[in-house]
Amino acid sequence: MQDIERVDRCRVCGRDDWLDIISFGSAPLANGLLDPAADDADEQAYPLDVALCRECGLMSLRHIVNPEKLFRYFVWVSSDSALMTRHRQRVFGWCAEKSGMAAGDLVVEMGSNVGTQLALFQERGLRTVGVDPARNLARIANDRGVETVADFFGPEVTASIRETHGAAKLVMGHQCFAHIDDVHNVLDGVDRVLAPDGTLVIEVPYVLDLLDENQFDTIYHEHLSYYSLTTLSRLFASHGLPVVDVERADVHGGSIVVFAAREGSGRRPSARVADLLALEERRGLTTARPYLEFADRTRRTIDAIGDVVRGLAAEGKRIAGYGAPSKGSTLLQMCGLTPAEVQFCSDTTSFKQGKLLPGSRIPIRSPEQARAQAPDYYLLLAWNYAEEIIAKEQAFLDAGGRFIVPIPQPRIVDSALTASA
Structure with missing residues (x-):
């Protein structure tokens, strides 16, 4: 198999009857962590287009990256949260x-x-x-x-x-x-x-x-x-x-x-x-309706997250990412955020630490390093653990820190656990 192949027929029903939902352009692999000395030109990007099979209702990517490239060495480890x-x-x-x-x-x-x-x-x-x-x-x-x-x-x-x-x-x-x-x-x-x-x-x-x-x-x-x-x-x-x-x-x-x-x-x-x-x-x-509505909301949400983060950075606030999951890497890329806005990401996974996130090239640091350089705001990239993380980081909030929870819409959480748009 080549590094990238286009999907012609639905993997479930075998039909070739697609409705295009949304395209995110080309992006590097979400788990393609980089060494700090890596050359930008060496980073490969692949199409990220989403479609719906009109026959069986499968929402699918239109391109497949060679699984040997994706899964023979994998950086996601089962969580012990x-x-x-x-x-x-x-x-x-x-x-x-x-x-x-x-x-x-x-x-x-x-x-x-x-x-x-x-x-x-x-x-x-x-x-x-x-x-x-x-x-x-x-x-x-x-x-x-x-x-x-x-x-x-x-x-x-x-x-x-x-x-x-x-x-x-x-x-x-x-x-x-x-x-x-x-x-x-x-x-x-x-x-x-x-x-x-x-x-x-x-x-x-x-x-x-x-x-x-x-x-x-x-x-x-x-x-x-x-x-x-x-x-x-x-x-x-x-x-x-x-x-x-x-x-x-x-x-x-x-x-x-x-x-x-x-x-x-x-x-x-x-x-x-x-x-x-x-x-x-x-x-x-x-x-088609719920998928096309999702695409419209997604475009607005991407703009809203970028506006919130860039606005805070313009005010001189220090922002870091909390967690460096695949979804976080994707969100940063889609929102066009870089180290100019998000200075680093903190992650507990040891073999991610010292690397750069793909696309955005934001450095990944250990939680100990992050505490030593505590930001004003954490962009909560691991939002699927929001309740657990916010409870764990009460001391950060009590000291005046805040979380930006990006999904489903960006909202800011303060020490009283109240949210505002």
Whole structure:
């Protein structure tokens, strides 16, 4: 595969009937961190255009960056925040309730990262195998005792897992399915390893939350697809895996956790499935309107964030970014912000520290360095953890510092946790 390819046919339904939604031009990879000595001319940029499949309602990027380039070395590591720790416990509970799994059963996870979710299953007596293409993350997972195959999930890998470990009671993928182009190959891989009475569990950011909350910064090259339950139901059913349950989750800006089982399993869909499909029908998610309205709001929100930050910088205020997530890198690029406005970003991930964010070239510093040079304002790039972060940083607020929370609309939070436009 070349470094970049254009999407002609929808990866879900195979049709070539697209409605253009919004173009963000060309942008560097959101996780393409730079060494300070890197030459600007060496930084590659790729098209970032969004379209809607008129046939099945999939919102998708129109170009694919070679996954070898994106995922063989990956800088995002599963968060140990209180929010995500609670969520992983909740996912385990849902899986136990809906799959009937018991100690000794096999759980296989695609995109398993450093094995944080699988470790929780291990603690409860289940056997686990992870599959993740990032060699650096697979090494960490194996070192912590979570068996992980450093490869892309598909039929060959899962056939080997089944031969070695047996059939899986549960196959899961958390926040990775939206990264995958050949979803049919992945579901063929599920078919190779899933037991006759097994359950497929896929968690994805929910397109309805993205639209409602103006989450434009979650659109970057890793995120190829933006799913509704309607579209996922069609996709899974085409592989003999009807959806039997769904849960909404308050992570990553709003997600859905979708449960599917083999045809003939006798499992009837829960009322939650019909309720969410009906909501999507009422909201017109298979029509153009909500997507075009999102595009209009996005353009206005990008302008508003830039105006707030540049206005404060012009007043002599010192501004830094809180967190250096992929979405933060994207937001800074889309809003045209540079070190002239945002002096640095603070991030707890050690191998991000000392690097520059792509496109904006804003330096990343450790939290200790940030506290030593406390800004007047933090632009909260990790806004999906806003409640947790603001509570943690009460001393910063009490000292007169403020947060700019950019999504869904920029607002300023002071020590009294009051917001103003």
